Amino acid sequence: MKPLAARTDALRQSDIRAVTFEVNRVGGINLGQGICDLATPTPIVEATVAALRDGSQIYTAYNGTQALREAIADKAMSFNGIPVEGPESVVVSTGSTGAFLATVLTLFEPGDEVILFEPFYGYHAGILRLHGIRPVAVPLTKGGGRWTFDPDRLADAIADRTKAVLVCTPANPSGKVWSEDELAALYAEVERHDLWVLTDEIYEHMVYDGRRHLSPASRDGAYERTITLSGFSKTFNMTGWRLGYAVAPAEVAEKIGLVNDLTTICAPAPLQHGLAAALPLPEAYYTQMLADYTAKRTRMVDALRACGFDADPPEGAYYVLAGLGDRLGTPGFENARTATTTLIETAGVACVPGPSFFADPADGDGHLRFCYAKEASVLDEACDRLVDAFG
Structure with missing residues (x-):
């Protein structure tokens, strides 16, 4: 057979996708991929259903x-x-x-x-x-x-x-x-x-x-x-x-x-x-959304700090790019990828290893990214698991 296009030679499944499969394997909680599994606003759902019915x-x-x-x-x-x-x-x-x-x-x-x-x-x-x-x-x-x-x-x-x-x-x-x-x-x-x-x-x-x-x-x-x-x-x-x-x-x-x-x-x-x-949705929607994410940001940062990670509140979006701190290099935390596996296998919680976000993967070895765009009860469960395992 003729070869595939050379542009595909270096293509590999992204870490973001890989951790999703791994945490699903153990029935854990995915704080890796930014899938945002909250509910779509009802007005958008209802208007879309009407559009489907209208042909x-x-x-x-x-x-x-x-x-x-x-x-x-x-x-x-x-x-x-x-x-x-x-x-x-x-x-x-x-x-x-x-x-x-x-x-x-x-x-x-x-x-x-x-x-x-x-x-x-x-x-x-x-x-x-x-x-x-x-x-x-x-x-x-x-x-x-x-x-x-x-x-x-x-x-x-x-x-x-x-x-x-x-x-x-x-x-x-x-x-x-x-x-x-x-x-x-x-x-x-x-x-x-x-x-x-x-x-x-x-x-x-x-x-x-x-x-x-x-x-x-x-x-x-x-x-x-x-x-x-x-x-x-x-x-x-x-x-x-x-x-x-x-x-x-x-x-x-x-x-x-x-x-x-x-x-x-x-x-x-x-x-x-x-x-x-x-569209447009009322301003109250955006106000409530920001209030909810602000509370979830605090919950996520507090849990990561309790685990010994270096975690600062982000200025925007819904991720915490945390440092491994003194855990880096210790058993199970030799680098970001082994740390990701440790969190999945020990606590049933997924994150994304830092090398995904750096040109030189070694520069990201001290970081893990956590997504807090989850239902409050699910995020609470994930944070409790992390603190129980590593706090």
Whole structure:
């Protein structure tokens, strides 16, 4: 037989998927994969059921239904402060990953380089590599309980083949929320070198302690070079629905939409119709969601600290990237992967090993990522198991 494409040679099942299978094997609790198994809001479910019954089963336009794109454009202007032209600046996709894929195929050629800030979301790096694009990691600095951005490190990483910078805010896995000063320093470098900016803002409604989510594209002069990626999976607990979107200047969005047409035709039609009919949800929904996640964040951090891990409350999203602390190198905790196995086998609780989020896996060996997007009773049970086993 002829060989498979060379781009598949290095492909392996991600740690995120692997730990899910392992914890399911022992009937444990999965705090690894960000599956967010909370209930989808009732208005969205009911509107989608009505859309299914009304026969909304045919293809939509390749860039999404008019109603959903209008709702996203309105939200991009009112919540994010992005100066979109209108629904023509929006592409609805099969999850935010679909939006990222279409954007990658629209902007980059094989051999281009894209800068990611480390620790980074592994799927971003994986998709870039799959298409012959080199991810370049710029480490963030951890100090005083938060991850900070050093503009000099960014400047040093920019090379002739650099075409874009990818910003995740709030960030998976670190929980970092980018500040106005940090974004100003980043765009100074971006403009100096005429680079694109891709942003992943899917956790935009999960920002704690009075902080405010800042969309990079809302900055003066930033919209023209910024593609904003987001979706509904995390905010509305619908990860399996696969609905995301890209927001970009209209002429760029048109190309992203045409690529989207060639890769997936369109996002699931009934789900688009149902979601559009239910939006916008009342402000009380977001207020309660943030209050619930704030309490769960505290529960998760307290349990990890009781186990001897180094755990700081994240600024945003719903993950704790904890350090192994003095446990690193001890029996069962020789490195992050053995620690992950120990937690599954001893406590029946899964997390994701830190090497998944670093260019050099050794740099992540002292970290584990825990997801607290669970029902309160399930999270309580997981935390109790951890403390009973390791506290």
